[in-house]
Amino acid sequence: MFSTIARVFKTPDLRTKILFTLAVIAIYRIGVFVPAPSVDYGNVQMCLAQGDTTGGLYSFVNMFSGGALLQVSIFALGIMPYITASIITQLLRVVIPAFERLQKEGPEGQARLTQYTRYLTVGLALLNATTIATLARSGALLNCNVSLLNDDSIWATLLLVMTLAMGAIVIMWMGEQITERGVGNGMSLMIFVSIAAGFPAGLAAIWQTQGWRIFGLVMVVGIAIMMLIVFVEDSQRRIPVQYARRQIGRRTVGSTTTYIPIKVNMAGVIPVIFASSILMLPQILIQFNMPTDGSEPAGWIVWLQQYFGTGSHPLYMAVFFLMTIFFTYFYVTITFNPQDVSDNMKRQGGFIPGVRAGRPTVQYLEYVISRVTFVGAIYLGLIAMIPLIAFVLIGADQNFPFGGVSILIMVGVALTTIKQIDAQMEQRHYEGLLR
Numbered sequence: 001m002f003s004t005i006a007r008v009f010k011t012p013d014l015r016t017k018i019l020f021t022l023a024v025i026a027i028y029r030i031g032v033f034v035p036a037p038s039v040d041y042g043n044v045q046m047c048l049a050q051g052d053t054t055g056g057l058y059s060f061v062n063m064f065s066g067g068a069l070l071q072v073s074i075f076a077l078g079i080m081p082y083i084t085a086s087i088i089t090q091l092l093r094v095v096i097p098a099f100e101r102l103q104k105e106g107p108e109g110q111a112r113l114t115q116y117t118r119y120l121t122v123g124l125a126l127l128n129a130t131t132i133a134t135l136a137r138s139g140a141l142l143n144c145n146v147s148l149l150n151d152d153s154i155w156a157t158l159l160l161v162m163t164l165a166m167g168a169i170v171i172m173w174m175g176e177q178i179t180e181r182g183v184g185n186g187m188s189l190m191i192f193v194s195i196a197a198g199f200p201a202g203l204a205a206i207w208q209t210q211g212w213r214i215f216g217l218v219m220v221v222g223i224a225i226m227m228l229i230v231f232v233e234d235s236q237r238r239i240p241v242q243y244a245r246r247q248i249g250r251r252t253v254g255s256t257t258t259y260i261p262i263k264v265n266m267a268g269v270i271p272v273i274f275a276s277s278i279l280m281l282p283q284i285l286i287q288f289n290m291p292t293d294g295s296e297p298a299g300w301i302v303w304l305q306q307y308f309g310t311g312s313h314p315l316y317m318a319v320f321f322l323m324t325i326f327f328t329y330f331y332v333t334i335t336f337n338p339q340d341v342s343d344n345m346k347r348q349g350g351f352i353p354g355v356r357a358g359r360p361t362v363q364y365l366e367y368v369i370s371r372v373t374f375v376g377a378i379y380l381g382l383i384a385m386i387p388l389i390a391f392v393l394i395g396a397d398q399n400f401p402f403g404g405v406s407i408l409i410m411v412g413v414a415l416t417t418i419k420q421i422d423a424q425m426e427q428r429h430y431e432g433l434l435r
Contacts, residue, residue, distance in 0.1 A: 007425065014183070014424055021182035024174050025193050031075040031170075032197075036163050039072045039136070040150040047144035072136055072148055077128050077168040079175070079190050085120035086187075087270065089113060094334045121172055122165070129164035133157050184417035192413040195406045222407075225386065229411045232379055237262040237372050239365070244349045262368060265376040266336060269408045271327035272384045275320055276405065282308035317388050321381045328377035338365035383408060 009015045035041045048070060069076045093099040102109035135141035136148040137157065149156065171190060178186030207215045238259040282304045289301055297305075307315045342361040351357050355364045384405070 008421060011425070014421070017181065017183045021178050021184070021189065024178055024182065024186075025189065028075065028171065028174060028190060028193065029197070031167070032073055033071060034074050036072055036074050036076065036167075037159050038149045038151045038156040039160070040148055043144075043146050043148050043150075044070075044072055044142070047142035047146060047148065069132070070142065072132070072141070074163055074167040075171060076132060076164055077125055077171075078194060079168075079171055079187060081124040081128055081168045082117070082121045082172045082175070082187060083191075083273075084124055085117045087273075088120060089117045091334065118172065122169060125165040125168035126161065128168070129161045132164055133160045136160070184413070184420055188409075188413045188416065191409055195410055198406075225383070225407060226411055229383070229408060230415065232264050232376075233412055233415060235264045237264070237368060239368060240353055241345060241350045242353055244351070260341065262372050263376075264372055265379060266373065267328045267331040267376065267380070268412065269380075269405050270331050271324050271377075271380055272405050272408065274327040274331075275323035275384070278323065279308065279316070279320060312388065317385060320388070321385055324381040324384050325377040328380055329373055332369065332373050332376075336369060338362045338369065341365060380408075 008018070035044070069078065089099070093103050099113065102113050132141065137152050138147065141148060149160070172187075175186030175190050178184070178189055180186075182189075203215070203218075206218055238261055240257060240259050242257045286301055286304050286309055289298070307313045339362050342358070342365065345351065345361070346357050352361055352364060355361050386407075
């Protein structure tokens with residue numbers, strides 16, 4: 001392993017890309033701890049020490065920002081505006097035919113979709129920044145009645161909003177720079193770093209509150225979960241495709257056999273993000289409708305608080321599990337179109353052995369996708385439930401390190417980045433053999 005790492009850094013071009021990636025990540029992590037303008041850093045730390053900010057409404061977004069949200073730093077919004085914009089753009093391809101045509105136009109169409117995603121990211125960043133600034137003025141951001149701003153004038157608030165929005169735009173730019181000039185997908189690596197930054201604190205909390213026995217058990221379970229994720233993420237159902245032999249001039253082409261790789265987890269972490277986001281709505285309603293004068297809350301608020309307020313009730317877990325399964329099927333349906341795959345195979349003279357071209361091929365692909373997606377949906381649901389189960393059994397934070405969105409993203413990004421580095425190393429090795 002160490003010899004392989006040494007070979008990576010001995011390759012000048014690859015070494016430059018890795019060092020550039022690490023430099024951008026270092027700048028990003030430094031910005032996480034730089035307070036935004038007009039933010040009272042002392043009040044922020046006091047509220048963090050006194051308030052309950054380990055779970056609830058903003059814990060999910062705070063995880064993606066690497067802790068910057070609860071620090072009210074210049075990078076408080078993190079990468080979430082870009083993630084949301086990317087998901088919306090993908091969903092619009094199903095609703096708006098123009099977006100679907102752009103998707104099929106190749107690199108030029110993809111470039112236009114990327115530009116639309118950037119514009120939408122700017123709009124969402126401004127909207128989110130306005131929300132964060134408003135909550136910071138009232139102290140509701142950290143469940144604290146103390147204002148987190150030392151200057152709540154309109155100009156100071158506007159400056160705070162523009163700074164937070166520009167922070168999200170700078171993060172998006174840094175991610176694109178990593179993709180173009182570094183190693184791996186920049187946005188994915190930024191998310192990876194943000195989530196990984198919370199691992200030491202999460203594991204230390206388990207050690208301090210539960211003892212070394214529970215800590216050791218958590219580590220064993222965590223390693224087993226990572227092995228399971230690696231196994232499932234690399235698993236695929238290969239549908240064989242055979243291309244008929246064709247005569248072009250004096251050349252005979254075709255008569256080759258390939259396959260269509262159907263991943264067990266085609267949806268990635270998107271279903272878990274969708275389910276988590278929707279189940280945040282009850283917490284939003286609770287927070288904005290809870291009486292502040294000491295009076296009794298309404299009956300529906302009490303009901304939401306009991307069943308959906310903490311995330312530990314069996315009803316909440318059941319709804320979360322079922323919604324994850326639903327969104328898995330929903331996302332796979334809009335991203336994989338059996339009709340398009342069948343038409344492409346037919347135009348290129350390909351067919352699935354034992355299956356007639358046309359409608360029978362579409363039905364066969366739908367049958368295979370449905371069965372494979374069922375396994376992937378159950379897998380995603382179980383992985384997403386691990387933090388909730390850990391919260392109930394050992395009282396851990398709901399952002400439990402080894403489970404849910406965090407571990408799925410970390411393992412997936414790590415696998416993808418390692419494969420890209422390995423591919424570049426193999427490419428250089430083959431060039432050396434040719435010389």
